[in-house]
Amino acid sequence: MRIREIRIYGKPLPVKGGVYRMASASVAKLDSTIIEVVSDIGLSGWGETCPIGPIYQPHHTLGARSAMQELAPALIGSEFVSVRDIYRKMDGALAGHGYAKAAIDIAIHDLLGKKLGVPVSVLLGGALTGKVASYYSTIVGEPDETARIALEKAREGYPRLQIKVGGRPVEQDIETIQKVWEAVGFSARIVVDGNRGLTVANAVTVDRLCASIPFVFEQPCNTMDEIACLKGRITHPVYLDENTEDLNAVLRAISLGIADGFGFKVTRLGGLSRMTTARDMCAIRSLPHSCDDAWGGDIIAAACVHLASTVEPRRFEGAWIAQEYISGNYDSQNPVLIKNGHIVVPDRPGLGVIPDDGVFGEPIAVF
Ligand code: 0XW
Ligand code: MG
Numbered sequence: 001m002r003i004r005e006i007r008i009y010g011k012p013l014p015v016k017g018g019v020y021r022m023a024s025a026s027v028a029k030l031d032s033t034i035i036e037v038v039s040d041i042g043l044s045g046w047g048e049t050c051p052i053g054p055i056y057q058p059h060h061t062l063g064a065r066s067a068m069q070e071l072a073p074a075l076i077g078s079e080f081v082s083v084r085d086i087y088r089k090m091d092g093a094l095a096g097h098g099y100a101k102a103a104i105d106i107a108i109h110d111l112l113g114k115k116l117g118v119p120v121s122v123l124l125g126g127a128l129t130g131k132v133a134s135y136y137s138t139i140v141g142e143p144d145e146t147a148r149i150a151l152e153k154a155r156e157g158y159p160r161l162q163i164k165v166g167g168r169p170v171e172q173d174i175e176t177i178q179k180v181w182e183a184v185g186f187s188a189r190i191v192v193d194g195n196r197g198l199t200v201a202n203a204v205t206v207d208r209l210c211a212s213i214p215f216v217f218e219q220p221c222n223t224m225d226e227i228a229c230l231k232g233r234i235t236h237p238v239y240l241d242e243n244t245e246d247l248n249a250v251l252r253a254i255s256l257g258i259a260d261g262f263g264f265k266v267t268r269l270g271g272l273s274r275m276t277t278a279r280d281m282c283a284i285r286s287l288p289h290s291c292d293d294a295w296g297g298d299i300i301a302a303a304c305v306h307l308a309s310t311v312e313p314r315r316f317e318g319a320w321i322a323q324e325y326i327s328g329n330y331d332s333q334n335p336v337l338i339k340n341g342h343i344v345v346p347d348r349p350g351l352g353v354i355p356d357d358g359v360f361g362e363p364i365a366v367f
Pocket of ligand 1: 162195241293295320
């Protein structure tokens, strides 16, 4: 198969409910970038990347779009039988920018799946389940209100709740965690996500004052070095999210022994091919992880879910997709949906998502 044409589209995704508030940033409207890779055999593959604002991680919308425009001319006419063929070309044309390359990596997986007549999960090693668990992520909010939402979502069927903290007086974080635990108990697993917003001192305080509450502490502090300072001083397990900026960072965190698990983002690691390497490294050390992305619609959601279905269940921490915070779907016939906290793995060839005609409007660029 050869790449005949590349089209880049923009898709605004306003936040349902107003604002999504984290310790590191608050966002009200995200701009997703969609890529359509058209092959010479009449098939299109779709990819997507949608940074959650310019502050969450070193990614931003216009950065993704200009990286894609730098990459596209180098890919037109390329013949490929595997994703590696294309990745090699991308790395030869542009250093870094894994979050833009990720969208192309996803589109090539979609194309290969369609050509072979198999779902993308087959290309990633094979689905171990037909339905994956998701998790609900709250925003940084008032303790009673957060506990109310947590209970509602646990009752809805979410097996895991991610409670956002940080960026405010630590007493409010502690009160929030205590109230969520009182409300939810063992009915759902609790994750406390600091989104890099706590000092080491405050992370230690949260740990001590919530000593008997079972939760995983996700990305409490800003850097890997600060997280390393927590080792031996806190008792809650620590997962890394934002610090895993690429596979080398994952390798470093594993070899330093500072991560008990990870909140992985498919685009941050560079796409599905990179994510399978991260998944396999985690399998070697029995480390649990999620399969998420920062934001986006059905295309990135499908990519996360296909990968999620291939993770050994005892190490799987859920697939987060943005559905609870966005309206509508790209594929009205076969949308990727959370129901009772779980998502059915698409079983059609490729990603299983075929965007409705015209849903992205006119392309931003065509190569
Ligand atoms: C909950 N998420 C997966 C959605 C936002 O992108 C933040 C992220 C996280 O875990 O930090
Ligand atoms: Mg996180």
